[in-house]
Amino acid sequence: MGKKDGTNQINIEVKIAELELELIRLKIEQVAEEAFLQGVEDGKQQHKWPPMLTNSDLKEIFQCSDTVVHQFKHISGFPKFPYIKARYPRDEVFEWIKNNTKY
Structure with a gap:
């Protein structure tokens, strides 16, 4: 394996790691938004009284x-x-x- 092949492998691994981090960030955003919306709904239900x-x-x-x-x-x-x-x-x-x- 030449130097160029090793560099390409490292670049691919870095790109995969970046994509995994982006996926995790998006999932956290989704969970946070769902929790926020549920909190708003719970507040509406409680404060309608x-x-x-x-x-x-x-x-x-x-x-x-x-x-x-x-x-x-x-x-x-x-x-x-x-x-x-x-x-x-x-x-x-x-x-x-x-x-x-x-x-």
């Missing part, structure tokens, strides 16, 4: 009956607004859901 949720809101969010909503109110640590009966701070409720969900 008023800052103070009612029993009806909880029923819809949890897709459950009035009885189940009533049981939530008795769970220690479930967020409640202390000054108005049957009002629950939206962001704390969604945080509670996140912290109490088992995947």
